[in-house]
Amino acid sequence: MTEKTVWPLFEVFIRSRQGLSHVHAGSLHAADAKMALENARDVFTRRGEGSSIWVVPSQTITASAPENKGELYDPADSKIYRHPTFYDVPDDVEFI
Amino acid sequence: MPAREPDCPERRAAFDAHVAAEGKVEPRDWMPAAYQKTLIRQISQHAHSEIIGMQPEGNWISRAPSLRRKVILMAKVQDEAGHGLYLYSAAETLGVSRDEMEEKLLDGTAKYSSIFNYPTLTWADVGAIGWLVDGAAIINQIPICRCSYGPYARAMMRICKEESFHQRQGFELMMALAKGTQAQHAMAQDALNRWWWPAVMMFGPPDGESVHSRQNMAWRIKRKSNDELRQKFVDMTVKQAEALGLEIPDPDLSFNSDTGHWEIGPIDWDEFWTVVKGHGPCNRQRMAHRRNAHEDGVWVREAAVAFAAKQRARTTQQAA
Numbered sequence: 001m002t003e004k005t006v007w008p009l010f011e012v013f014i015r016s017r018q019g020l021s022h023v024h025a026g027s028l029h030a031a032d033a034k035m036a037l038e039n040a041r042d043v044f045t046r047r048g049e050g051s052s053i054w055v056v057p058s059q060t061i062t063a064s065a066p067e068n069k070g071e072l073y074d075p076a077d078s079k080i081y082r083h084p085t086f087y088d089v090p091d092d093v094e095f096i
Numbered sequence: 097m098p099a100r101e102p103d104c105p106e107r108r109a110a111f112d113a114h115v116a117a118e119g120k121v122e123p124r125d126w127m128p129a130a131y132q133k134t135l136i137r138q139i140s141q142h143a144h145s146e147i148i149g150m151q152p153e154g155n156w157i158s159r160a161p162s163l164r165r166k167v168i169l170m171a172k173v174q175d176e177a178g179h180g181l182y183l184y185s186a187a188e189t190l191g192v193s194r195d196e197m198e199e200k201l202l203d204g205t206a207k208y209s210s211i212f213n214y215p216t217l218t219w220a221d222v223g224a225i226g227w228l229v230d231g232a233a234i235i236n237q238i239p240i241c242r243c244s245y246g247p248y249a250r251a252m253m254r255i256c257k258e259e260s261f262h263q264r265q266g267f268e269l270m271m272a273l274a275k276g277t278q279a280q281h282a283m284a285q286d287a288l289n290r291w292w293w294p295a296v297m298m299f300g301p302p303d304g305e306s307v308h309s310r311q312n313m314a315w316r317i318k319r320k321s322n323d324e325l326r327q328k329f330v331d332m333t334v335k336q337a338e339a340l341g342l343e344i345p346d347p348d349l350s351f352n353s354d355t356g357h358w359e360i361g362p363i364d365w366d367e368f369w370t371v372v373k374g375h376g377p378c379n380r381q382r383m384a385h386r387r388n389a390h391e392d393g394v395w396v397r398e399a400a401v402a403f404a405a406k407q408r409a410r411t412t413q414q415a416a
């Protein structure tokens with residue numbers, strides 16, 4: 001196979017129905033975005049699984065590194081005041 | 097693929113403990129090289145099976161006996177192409193390229209499921225494949241939905257959802273023949289006679305001889321042993337054959353009331369290894385067909401790339 005026939009990789013995101021977010025469904029190779037979209041429809045939505053599709057060139061995605069998990073997410077552990085359960089409210093007070 | 101931290105006993109122990117506690121592994125996480133290698137081999141082999149598996153049934157699309165059967169069969173074969181794609185994509189997250197995998201299939205170094213090296217001689221074989229081969233595949237695949245490697249597990253869930261239609265359409269087709277004329281019934285029985293043992297062998301060699309089993313179980317890549325899965329298939333299928341009024345071609349088949357399981361006679365493992373080593377009835381034909389399809393498609397792939405480049409050039413020109 002010659003170098004120039006390698007098609008770039010696209011990530012596919014699908015909105016399963018109106019009102020929901022797009023969710024990552026998988027990936028596929030295509031010559032361009034239009035072909036990626038057409039192929040994504042054929043591969044991922046043959047049974048009405050989607051009402052909208054996004055395709056994104058995989059190499060344009062910037063991802064956090066798993067090694068940085070600690071420094072990125074651990075600080076949230078000490079900020080329990082960000083959760084509603086942190087606050088004391090008398091049992092007989094309603095709708096709060 | 098990001099550069100991985102080097103292997104060391106502590107890292108290895110942490111990984112083993114993580115998967116043993118049913119933790120999942122995602123593409124950018126650290127993983128032992130052997131775990132990565134095993135998964136690449138298994139997932140790509142699985143993908144190849146889906147792609148080669150399109151051939152035996154594809155062979156009957158043009159001769160399906162009704163429009164209803166034709167659209168069903170086309171939908172099924174198209175699903176298998178999709179399954180191949182989901183799996184190739186999952187394998188790519190481990191750092192192997194689609195082209196490398198394709199090359200290994202075409203040059204014969206990668207394997208695919210031996211079941212697809214058997215011929216589809218009659219229309220009833222299409223029913224037998226859906227009922228038995230997809231039936232066995234489902235039993236094999238359900239435990240992999242809980243595989244420790246996230247992308248493989250997710251691909252498997254999508255596949256399993258689609259497989260159930262495959263098995264049911266096959267059973268229905270067999271039912272139509274089994275309850276049809278005497279000649280149709282005989283055709284269904286003949287298909288069962290030819291596909292039964294190869295389907296039973298789809299679960300691989302007996303537990304004692306299975307090479308990678310123990311490590312794969314510990315890593316939560318494999319969940320149930322070959323013999324456990326095979327037993328499940330036999331128990332399930334015996335009852336289904338009864339419903340069809342067809343006879344399983346095994347004089348030793350008997351019900352063990354102590355265990356509650358059906359027991360089968362000896363499996364011809366020589367046949368299994370002969371086919372695995374490339375000497376089954378259709379190995380050469382399947383590979384030749386795949387290679388031709390790949391070569392015939394070169395100009396299409398090149399043309400698509402040239403067209404995309406031209407479109408890009410045009411948009412940049414307009415923007416300038």
Ligand SMILES: [Fe+2]
Pocket residue numbers: 146175176179255259
């Ligand atoms: Fe499949």
Ligand SMILES: [Fe+2]
Pocket residue numbers: 176230233259262
């Ligand atoms: Fe299938």
